[in-house]
Amino acid sequence: MFLVIRVRGTTGVIKNIANTLDMLRLNRISHAVLVEENPSFEGMLQKAKDYITWGEIDAETLSALIAKRGRLPGNVKVTDEYVAENTDYKDIADLAQALIESKVKLADVGIKPVFRLHPPRKGYKDIRLSVQEGGSLGYRGENIKELAKKML
Template sequence: MAEGEGQPMPYVSEVVLKKRKIKDELAITRKTQLELGKYGAKKSKKQSDVPDIKRPEQFIKEFRAQELDLIRLKQRAKRPKSMISKPRSKLLFVIRIQGKNDMHPKTRKILYNLRLRRVFSGVFVKATEGVIEMLQKVEPYVTYGYPNLKNVKELIYKKGYARINKKAVPLTDNNIIEQELGKYGIICIEDIVHEIANVGPHFKDVNHFMGPLMLSKPGGVIQGKKQPYKEGGDAGNREDEINDLISKMN
């Protein structure tokens, strides 16, 4: 054999070559994951902008959770009226305390009808039989009670705003109030407070003139428990104790 002639390549089976390729690909993937901080470190800005791709099992899990939420909603709606305490006041203040995870579309629709589209938003409502039934159906997602005059006034002064031409306008100009509500004899912010606190004859008009009140996140007060407040949870009727929560979120 000539001195400069190359040595023949050792034979490597196809199975071994495939294993090597898979091993190399896994090593590259692992390196990329560590660089992007997938296992503990913060994600880069570029990575956070890319939406996560859901696996089929995630869709199945979410669907089952939503169906369970619908079953529970129907069960709450079938509670006998004797189990529901009659409201001791005409005025209720309702706060949404849960997000949309595991929420059935019917539950979301009721929350939207109550104008509670965001977590920690609050609205004044008249304690009618229809409203009580709605609150009963979405009980795990809201907490409510009877606000006192002090909190009604402070909520409207601090968080109140009007919706004018689809824009949020602070209630700092009585001219705006008079232009929109003057036909009802309401010309200033004090008149709004009086109408809301006493659930006056134009409560609905005044309430819809104002948008939902966006409250501050209560640090450590809301634990995210869907159980009723009387059973150690966060949801449901707090009665007069809603005022403590309002003071911490206003």
């Protein structure tokens, strides 16, 4: 499971890349989505790599993300009580583990697919360079957890 975060804005975006970002539901800066690890999504991530950053997320970070930034329709926060009443899982941590293992999807639970995050504390490094060059764009691997925690 990948966590994908949009880093750059919409000015001067090529149309087919803008369409790819729309398909990923990344319409604004600092929005994040969860995508599965499959070839079609990986191709989309490679196409939009100059505007996003992504990496593998673990269950602990995902449960913190859902608890703090997960929303239901009507902009209602996701709570352990909601998860226990409306799903087969007893709390957010169990739901996060099931999401990582691809047993369930956010839409099945009723949680909105986009997480609206704050800009990261201490800011981005450089929004025009890749992670390998010392910037903020592209594939980060396990380091996406650190960025997500800075943005909660």
